[in-house]
Amino acid sequence: MPRLLYLALFSLAGCPPPPRYVVADVYAANLPVQDAMVAAECGRQRDAALRTDDTGRVRLPINGRVAADRCVLTIAKPGYRTVETGGVHLCTKATACPPIFVQLFEAYGLPPTTAVSPHPYASPAAEVAQ
Amino acid sequence: MRPAILLVGLAACDPIWGASVTVRDPANRPIEDATVAVACAADSYVTPELAVRSLPDGQAQVGGLGSQFPVGCDVFVAKPGYRTHRIRYRDLCPNGPTDCERGFAFDLVLEPE
Numbered sequence: 001m002p003r004l005l006y007l008a009l010f011s012l013a014g015c016p017p018p019p020r021y022v023v024a025d026v027y028a029a030n031l032p033v034q035d036a037m038v039a040a041e042c043g044r045q046r047d048a049a050l051r052t053d054d055t056g057r058v059r060l061p062i063n064g065r066v067a068a069d070r071c072v073l074t075i076a077k078p079g080y081r082t083v084e085t086g087g088v089h090l091c092t093k094a095t096a097c098p099p100i101f102v103q104l105f106e107a108y109g110l111p112p113t114t115a116v117s118p119h120p121y122a123s124p125a126a127e128v129a130q
Numbered sequence: 131m132r133p134a135i136l137l138v139g140l141a142a143c144d145p146i147w148g149a150s151v152t153v154r155d156p157a158n159r160p161i162e163d164a165t166v167a168v169a170c171a172a173d174s175y176v177t178p179e180l181a182v183r184s185l186p187d188g189q190a191q192v193g194g195l196g197s198q199f200p201v202g203c204d205v206f207v208a209k210p211g212y213r214t215h216r217i218r219y220r221d222l223c224p225n226g227p228t229d230c231e232r233g234f235a236f237d238l239v240l241e242p243e
């Protein structure tokens with residue numbers, strides 16, 4: 001029996017930690033912003049990114065052992081100023097996670113341009129901020 | 131021994147998809163620390179670990195294992211102070227996933243706001 005217990009403990013020690021979540025609500029002029037990119041960069045080689053839904057919300061799963069104070073959220077959408085913010089909290093349950101409210105402001109300045117150079121595989125058009 | 135070699139050989143054949151991006155400013159200087167992401171819809175089942183930062187030479191590569199570019203996912207390149215680029219999936223793969231490249235390369239110029 002103790003052998004089984006040790007075996008179970010040893011096996012569990014090898015399991016990755018459960019994912020944690022960052023929840024963000026993205027608004028502009030008090031209206032939700034759909035399809036904004038929200039990326040959470042937590043000092044790892046690859047970080048998480050998703051687009052907001054029609055309520056402006058995104059629930060980003062963060063895998064691995066990362067400290068919340070190392071996470072920076074980047075929120076961007078063409079036509080708006082890109083925002084980077086710290087102060088991220090990570091939750092173990094996405095549905096019970098208090099969201100971070102992000103307010104985007106419209107970008108003003110140069111007229112829109114398309115600045116994609118030729119590349120070897122395909123030639124998609126790029127959408128640039130208004 | 132032979133099965134192990136076979137396994138290693140087969141693993142090496144895993145298909146990959148990806149986007150290779152070079153980010154520069156209008157003066158042709160590389161932009162470091164821009165966020166380059168393949169951002170899928172919030173309700174997608176694609177792994178969301180698809181964001182990286184550009185290196186000092188302005189290069190960034192994001193991708194993963196798979197036989198096709200993630201369906202419905204857009205490429206974003208963003209940095210505070212610059213205008214965001216979004217390259218939509220429908221522009222990357224206008225004929226849908228069955229007739230789409232797996233690898234893309236972009237040489238982007240980010241305009242200051």
